[in-house]
Amino acid sequence: MRGWAFSWHKDEDGEYIVRDRVIKVTQEEATAYERAANDIYKMYEAGAEYVIENNLFSDLDIPPSLVEPIKKSWKTQRENHLYGRFDLSGGLDSKEIKLIEFNADTPTLLLESAVIQWMILEVSGLRDPKQFNTIYEAISKKFQSISLSKKASFSKFLFSSIKNVDEEIVTTKLLQNMAKDAALLTEFSYLEDIGFMDSFVVDANENRYDFWFKLYPWEEMLDSEEYLQTAILNPAFTLLYQSKGMLALLYELFPNSPYLLKTSFEPIKEKYVKKRMFGREGANIDIVENGKVLRTTEGIYEEYKAIYQEYVPFIKDEEGLFYQAGVFYSDGACGLGFRRGAEILDDMSQFIGHLVD
Numbered sequence: 073m074r075g076w077a078f079s080w081h082k083d084e085d086g087e088y089i090v091r092d093r094v095i096k097v098t099q100e101e102a103t104a105y106e107r108a109a110n111d112i113y114k115m116y117e118a119g120a121e122y123v124i125e126n127n128l129f130s131d132l133d134i135p136p137s138l139v140e141p142i143k144k145s146w147k148t149q150r151e152n153h154l155y156g157r158f159d160l161s162g163g164l165d166s167k168e169i170k171l172i173e174f175n176a177d178t179p180t181l182l183l184e185s186a187v188i189q190w191m192i193l194e195v196s197g198l199r200d201p202k203q204f205n206t207i208y209e210a211i212s213k214k215f216q217s218i219s220l221s222k223k224a225s226f227s228k229f230l231f232s233s234i235k236n237v238d239e240e241i242v243t244t245k246l247l248q249n250m251a252k253d254a255a256l257l258t259e260f261s262y263l264e265d266i267g268f269m270d271s272f273v274v275d276a277n278e279n280r281y282d283f284w285f286k287l288y289p290w291e292e293m294l295d296s297e298e299y300l301q302t303a304i305l306n307p308a309f310t311l312l313y314q315s316k317g318m319l320a321l322l323y324e325l326f327p328n329s330p331y332l333l334k335t336s337f338e339p340i341k342e343k344y345v346k347k348r349m350f351g352r353e354g355a356n357i358d359i360v361e362n363g364k365v366l367r368t369t370e371g372i373y374e375e376y377k378a379i380y381q382e383y384v385p386f387i388k389d390e391e392g393l394f395y396q397a398g399v400f401y402s403d404g405a406c407g408l409g410f411r412r413g414a415e416i417l418d419d420m421s422q423f424i425g426h427l428v429d
Contacts, residue, residue, distance in 0.1 A: 089188055090424040094196075095395070095410050097426050101163055102204040102408065105397060108169045108331055109158050109405035115329065116174060119322050120146065120312045131337065132317035133349040133377045137294050138308060145307035152218050152307050154247075154285070155211055157181060160397045161384050170384050171331050172396065176313030177290060177306045178352065179243050181398055181423060182207070185409035187246070189425030202428040207400045207407035208250060214402045216254040222282050222303065229256055230273060230281040230302075232263045234288070244287045263288060273302040290314065291350045315349050316379050334382040343383040348373040354418030359383060369416050386415070395424075 097105075123132060124146055129139050145152075156176040163169045186207035193201040219227040229251050233244040244260070251258050261275040263286060272280040284302050290311040312318060319335040326332060334340060343361040348371075351357065355371025361383070386394035393412045400407045413421030 088422055089184065089192070090412070090422050091192065093424070094189070094192060095164070095424055095426045096429040097164065097204070097408070099428055102428050104169060105160065105163050105399050105408055106204065106405040108160065108163075108171075109399040109401050111329075112158060112171055112174070112331055113156075113401055113405075115322050115326055115332075116176075116313050116318065119318050119325060120309060122325060123312055123318075123321065128321070131321070132312060132315040133291075134311060134315065135291060135294055138290065138311060141308040142311060145304075146309040149303060149307040149309070151221060152303060152305060153310055153313075154214055154218070154305050155179065155182070155400060155402045156306075156310070156313065157185075158399045158401065160399060161386050163397050164387055164395075167387060169331055169397075170333050171319070172333075172381075172384075173316055173319065173347070174313050177310045178314070179247070179287065180353075181409060181411070182243055182400070183246050184423040184425075185398065185400055185407050186211075188423070189409055192425045193427065198427070203408070203426060204428055205407040205409075207402070208253075210400075210402040210404070210406035211247070212250040212254045215251040215256055217403070218283065218303075218305070219254070219256055227256060227282040228280070229258045229283045229285065230266070230275060231258060231260045231285045232266055232287065235262045235264055240287045244285070247285060268300070271299055271301045273300065273304075289350070316347050316351070316381075317349050317377065319381060320379050333384055336380050337377075339380050340382065344380045345383050346378050346380055348376040348378055350376050354416045354421075357416050359416070367416055369418060386417075 123129065124143060156174060158174055159172040161170045161172055190205065231244050231248040233240040248258050248260055259275060265276045267274050269278060273284040274280055281302050283305055285305040290308060320337050323332050323335045334342060346358040346360060348356045351371060351373040354369055356373040357369045358365050359367040386396055388394050394415055395410055395412045396417055398409050399405050408426055410424045410426060411417050411421045412424050
């Protein structure tokens with residue numbers, strides 16, 4: 073981080089954090105976001121169970137090599153889902169809350185949501201400012217709960233990210249700090265330096281670990297170690313949640329949910345957004361109406377299958393900027409933050425904090 077700018081943000085001015093304003097949210101609106109995230113998570117749990125019971129992995133574009141690790145982790149590590157973030161439209165000014173997607177294994181915006189937006193309020197001069205934001209505490213508590221599931225306070229956690237990727241290093245070390253604050257034993261090692269020995273994850277010094285947090289996409293781990301004694305965080309089953317194919321499946325299972333947009337594995341009649349199953353940061357997205365592509369973005373995710381989600385407009389301000397809410401989940405909805413930018417929010421979008429007023 074360079075001051076308030078982030079070293080990995082690509083805007084020419086380097087301004088990623090909105091420093092001079094926050095979004096005011098009423099207590100009722102904050103409660104509605106919390107309720108929505110909790111209810112949606114329950115649907116995802118039911119959806120994952122349905123996929124596993126009916127062997128629908130290919131529908132969600134799950135690599136065959138990860139099917140058994142997913143089944144095993146669902147059976148033995150159901151309580152080990154560390155965090156996730158729901159992207160939502162609406163929620164302000166009486167706009168209905170709608171699920172856009174679930175970043176179930178992607179910690180993007182974690183530092184901004186858990187820490188930076190508190191910093192913004194602390195320097196604002198407001199007396200006793202309030203946020204819907206206990207993300208740091210919730211994830212620390214979750215680490216402790218995960219540790220107790222295996223070796224209590226003697227569990228050893230290894231945290232890994234790729235070398236020379238600033239955002240991922242900072243985020244991984246933030247999560248390590250959350251575990252440290254839960255009085256757990258932790259170490260950090262770059263992904264390039266870890267190995268496997270006697271079914272354990274080991275660091276360069278061949279130290280074994282009970283839990284391994286890896287900031288690396290599950291869908292790219294095609295040679296996954298199926299029988300590791302080291303438990304991986306997040307578990308393999310979170311790839312079911314991460315797949316945007318779950319959006320179509322959930323709409324089939326819960327068509328009357330107030331939070332779900334019509335979504336299908338085939339194009340729909342309504343104005344829709346075409347997304348790739350494991351697309352990220354607004355890449356490879358088309359907004360289509362009556363067969364005409366209105367907006368499109370390039371990207372590297374063309375290889376994945378597509379889903380077609382009913383279009384819903386984001387909240388828009390007088391400057392023409394669009395706003396999307398993000399609610400983090402860790403054993404329950406635990407914090408809110410916002411992004412603003414173009415109609416298709418990508419890695420050029422800005423983070424803006426909130427105040428419960």
